[in-house]
Amino acid sequence: MRFNEVLKEIKSYEAGKPIELVVREYGIDEKDIVKLASNENPYGAPPKAIEAVKNSASKLYLYPDDSMYELKEALGKRFGVGMENIIIGSGSDQILEFCARAVLNEKEKVLMSKITFAMYEIYARQMGAKIVRSSCYRHDLDEFYELYKEHSPALIHICTPNNPTGDAIDREYLYSFLERVKEPLVVVDGAYMEYGSYKDAKKAIDAAELIQKFENVIYLGTFSKAYGLGGARVGYGIASKEIIKELYKLRPPFNVTTLSLAAAKEALKDKKFVKDSVAKNFKQMDRFVNFALSNSIKHIDSYTNFITYLFDEPLNSTDIAERLLKKGVIVRDLASYGLNAIRITIGTKEQNDIFFKRFEEILNGY
Ligand SMILES: *Cc1c(COP(=O)(O)O)cnc(C)c1O
Numbered sequence: 001m002r003f004n005e006v007l008k009e010i011k012s013y014e015a016g017k018p019i020e021l022v023v024r025e026y027g028i029d030e031k032d033i034v035k036l037a038s039n040e041n042p043y044g045a046p047p048k049a050i051e052a053v054k055n056s057a058s059k060l061y062l063y064p065d066d067s068m069y070e071l072k073e074a075l076g077k078r079f080g081v082g083m084e085n086i087i088i089g090s091g092s093d094q095i096l097e098f099c100a101r102a103v104l105n106e107k108e109k110v111l112m113s114k115i116t117f118a119m120y121e122i123y124a125r126q127m128g129a130k131i132v133r134s135s136c137y138r139h140d141l142d143e144f145y146e147l148y149k150e151h152s153p154a155l156i157h158i159c160t161p162n163n164p165t166g167d168a169i170d171r172e173y174l175y176s177f178l179e180r181v182k183e184p185l186v187v188v189d190g191a192y193m194e195y196g197s198y199k200d201a202k203k204a205i206d207a208a209e210l211i212q213k214f215e216n217v218i219y220l221g222t223f224s225k226a227y228g229l230g231g232a233r234v235g236y237g238i239a240s241k242e243i244i245k246e247l248y249k250l251r252p253p254f255n256v257t258t259l260s261l262a263a264a265k266e267a268l269k270d271k272k273f274v275k276d277s278v279a280k281n282f283k284q285m286d287r288f289v290n291f292a293l294s295n296s297i298k299h300i301d302s303y304t305n306f307i308t309y310l311f312d313e314p315l316n317s318t319d320i321a322e323r324l325l326k327k328g329v330i331v332r333d334l335a336s337y338g339l340n341a342i343r344i345t346i347g348t349k350e351q352n353d354i355f356f357k358r359f360e361e362i363l364n365g366y
Contacts, residue, residue, distance in 0.1 A: 006128045013122060017330050028328040034354045036345040037330040039163070039192075039306050041228035043277050043348065045263070046270040049229060052262040064258040071256075071265050075236055078268060080208040084241040087248060090255050092191060092222040092235025097123050098247040099155065099218060099237075103185045104129040108154040111147055113139050115165055115337050117189065120157045129154070137339075138162075139169050141177040148181055156181065159189040160203065161196040164334055164343045166302030168196045168203040178214045185243070186217045194226035196303035198278045203303055207238040215240050218247075225305060226274050227267040232260040281305045284346045291356055295363060308334065310341045317342050320362060327358040 016037030023030050036042075072083045089095040100123035104110060110124040115137040124131055132151050134143045139158060148156065161168035178186060190196075190205060197204030207219040218239035223229040234256055237247065256264075267273070288307045292299040298310040311317055317340050321333035332343040347355065 006125055010122055010125045013118060014336065016332055017325070019330070022325060022328065022330060026326055026328070033328045033330070034347060034351045035330045036306075036347050036351065036355060037332045037343075038230065039225055039304070039345045040230045041226060041277050041305070042345070042351060043228065043273075043280065045228040045231075046267045046273040048266040048270055049232075049263040052266040053259045056258050056262040059258050062258070064254050064256060064261055066254055068256060068261060071234075071261050071268075074265055074268050075238075079206075079238055081211065081238055082241070085211065085238055085244060087237045087239075087244050087251070088256055088261075089235050089237065089251075090260075091224060091233045092189070092220040092237070093119055094255060095218075095220055095235055095237040095247070096120065096187065096189075097126075098250045099185060099187055100124055100127050100129070101250050102246050103154040109151050110155040110157065111144060111151065111153040111184075112157040113137065113159070113162065115162075115339065116157065116159050117163050117191075118337075120159075124155070137165050138167055141169070141173060145177060145180055148184070153184050156184050156186045157189065158186065159191070160205070161192040161303035163191065163304065164306070164308060164332065164337060166300050166304045166306060166308055166343075168192075168200070168303035170202045171205050172202070174205065175213065178217060182214075182216060184216065186214070187220060188217055189220045191220065191222045191225055192304040193221065194274055195278055195281060195305055198275075199282060199303050211239055215242070218243055223264045223267055226277055227264070228273070228277065229260075229263055229267055232263045233257075234260045234264040278305075280348075281346050284349060284352055287352060287356070288344065288346065291359075306332075306343050306345045308339075308341050308343050310339065312340075314366060315363075316340065320359075323362045323365075324355075324358055327361070329355055329358045331355075 019033050019035050022033050068088050072086050075086050076083045104127035106128035109130045109132050111132045112120050114133045132147055210219050218237050220237050222235040300308045317333050318335045321342055334341040
């Protein structure tokens, strides 16, 4: 078979390990497993969203509403943009894919931070594009600007707050960069914006203002994190109608299911659920910061629902992640990003109690 050449360069995405796998491989009881690996909302899905899914189940024989009118209208109201400024995807991941396909090919380049969301690279490689990375894990936009002048990328990825590091950039800093970069498509990925803007208003990026000021920018949001709908696969892009029109040409029909549309629409209404989830997140986050400080473990100040612990020898992230797994605690090893670090999703109080207990046992064994 003659596979596409570009596939040689691609390592497929490695998702956080599912609970089922740990049950199968380690024979641990499902109730004893704590999954803190994929930045899901540990407080579950909003109850009204669950109800909406049940109520829509009888419509499963019909194709979904391909115009996604109701969810688009609700998102438009929430963000203060027109429906023509919105595209909805099977996760914001699908919109990342549309962006890559819209502007990249073998001759083009894409610019991103040294350590950022792994899918940016995968979608770029699928298009055969070249990847240019900044040298620092933080989004150093002065360096981004130098690299932009040197390489003229067709696509730039800015992830704020950033996954898997958890740090975020100030709105003004982002704007001063965007004012100088008018030509490429710039993706501002706000998957964790509900968390970042709660912790520090300076990090808040308003999608309507962003696209009004900058015609070449698309803002991405998702229902998978603070909204508690990781299993529904719904995300959205907000941009000028010219950008949205082009992305629509790449969209498969009925790309979001009836059940997911219903769930997202209800989740969007439940502002209290999101607010409470975010507030509880940062209350629990304090425990992770304190634990790190009292155990001399370095961490990155986080604006998200996860925290990154950075280790020094002899502590080894891969080994620690494996030992945690054998004790039923799933975290994300960041060795594949070139870091001796683990990323831990902030869980509920009870989940975190278990994490600290298990992690302490491991630290004591070193
Ligand atoms: C989780 C995540 C997404 C997208 O998630 P979907 O579930 O596909 O909506 C996008 N960007 C970042 C940085 C993420 O962490």
